[in-house]
Amino acid sequence: MACATCHDPNAAFSSVAAVANTDDGNLQPRHAPGLLDVAQNRWFFWDGRRDTLWGQALEAMGTDMRSSPVRVSAVLDRDPVLRGRLLSLAGPAPDSETLYVTVGKAIAAYVETLASPPSRFDGYVAALKAGRPTKDYAQVEAGLRVFLREGQCATCHNGPMLTDGEFHSARLPAAADETAEDTGRFMGLYLLANARYTAGGPFSDDPKGARAQLSAAQIRSRDAWATFKTPALRGVSHQPRFMHDGRFATLAQVIDHYSDTPGSTSLLHDDPAPRALNLTARQKRDLLTFLAAL
Ligand code: HEC
Numbered sequence: 001m002a003c004a005t006c007h008d009p010n011a012a013f014s015s016v017a018a019v020a021n022t023d024d025g026n027l028q029p030r031h032a033p034g035l036l037d038v039a040q041n042r043w044f045f046w047d048g049r050r051d052t053l054w055g056q057a058l059e060a061m062g063t064d065m066r067s068s069p070v071r072v073s074a075v076l077d078r079d080p081v082l083r084g085r086l087l088s089l090a091g092p093a094p095d096s097e098t099l100y101v102t103v104g105k106a107i108a109a110y111v112e113t114l115a116s117p118p119s120r121f122d123g124y125v126a127a128l129k130a131g132r133p134t135k136d137y138a139q140v141e142a143g144l145r146v147f148l149r150e151g152q153c154a155t156c157h158n159g160p161m162l163t164d165g166e167f168h169s170a171r172l173p174a175a176a177d178e179t180a181e182d183t184g185r186f187m188g189l190y191l192l193a194n195a196r197y198t199a200g201g202p203f204s205d206d207p208k209g210a211r212a213q214l215s216a217a218q219i220r221s222r223d224a225w226a227t228f229k230t231p232a233l234r235g236v237s238h239q240p241r242f243m244h245d246g247r248f249a250t251l252a253q254v255i256d257h258y259s260d261t262p263g264s265t266s267l268l269h270d271d272p273a274p275r276a277l278n279l280t281a282r283q284k285r286d287l288l289t290f291l292a293a294l
């Protein structure tokens with residue numbers, strides 16, 4: 001199994017299947033998000049249970065891929081060239097765990113390079129900046145207006161990547177089976193506090209840095225219950241599935257959800273969750289054009 005088994009390069013490195021984790025009984029069934037621009041994230045995974053990209057890679061290796069320091073050492077024994085390269089990164093005489101962490105950091109260095117290509121929206125912004133006419137982008141502009149005004153989408157989807165980087169409820173109707181409820185960030189904070197490969201942990205290159213401090217400052221309260229990381233929206237239309245459980249196969253379904261259903265699910269807290277928007281068919285079309293242009 002490779003990272004690309006679940007993160008398909010032809011699907012913006014997301015999973016084509018709605019749910020992608022291998023079932024070991026411990027993982028919540030979740031969609032594999034796209035990886036373009038992922039280096040911009042503050043938190044990793046839908047529940048933010050890791051605070052660095054290398055810690056994330058090691059978590060994927062340890063759970064989905066059932067790897068371990070011993071297994072990685074065995075693989076490297078069969079590949080002296082790769083072993084030599086990693087040793088040159090890991091420092092003198094590393095033990096097997098240090099070597100394992102170095103593999104995670106090397107994978108993270110690669111993942112950091114995955115950047116989204118220029119988009120139609122960039123063309124619109126460039127035209128605006130240069131004072132050129134934007135009539136070719138009339139529907140994108142109309143969709144942007146719905147996004148900002150009627151939709152109030154920028155409450156959570158804001159900044160250059162169209163995410164606030166934090167955790168909210170999009171008020172998705174819950175699974176029928178309540179025992180399987182995904183508590184999202186609530187469990188994620190517990191897992192982060194108890195993880196070994198973190199920004200503040202023994203293998204960090206900057207254990208007192210801003211990321212480590214931010215993680216240490218997190219308080220696990222019921223406001224975190226069933227919240228998920230606000231996904232970035234840049235390049236979102238290149239993904240075949242949407243939401244933490246991949247329940248929607250089209251952006252039109254996502255828009256229908258925001259338009260029609262949010263009022264029907266209750267929350268345990270006062271998060272600024274979306275309310276039903278009751279968009280018109282035209283507003284939905286414009287919003288879709290805008291999302292597809294990102
Ligand atoms: C068996 C399928 C599978 C494999 C293999 C896999 N992933 Fe994932 N990946 C997922 C799923 C599912 C999630 C979301 C899980 C969650 O949030 O709980 C995820 C999440 C991520 C994220 C978080 C993205 C974000 O926006 O928070 C990154 C980065 C990532 N994977 C990279 C990798 C790398 C690198 C590898 C190889 C070392 C890898 N994955 C292997 C299924 C997989």
Ligand code: HEC
Nearest residue numbers: 151153156168170228229230231242243244258272273274
């Ligand atoms: C209260 C914060 C909030 C508001 C307001 C909000 N969203 Fe979201 N959005 C989220 C969260 C959180 C998720 C992930 C939810 C999940 O998977 O459970 C999400 C998911 C999405 C996704 C799926 C992306 C993916 O990669 O799976 C799209 C598209 C999206 N939102 C668009 C919108 C649009 C359009 C609006 C306005 C009509 C909007 N959002 C309003 C927080 C918000």
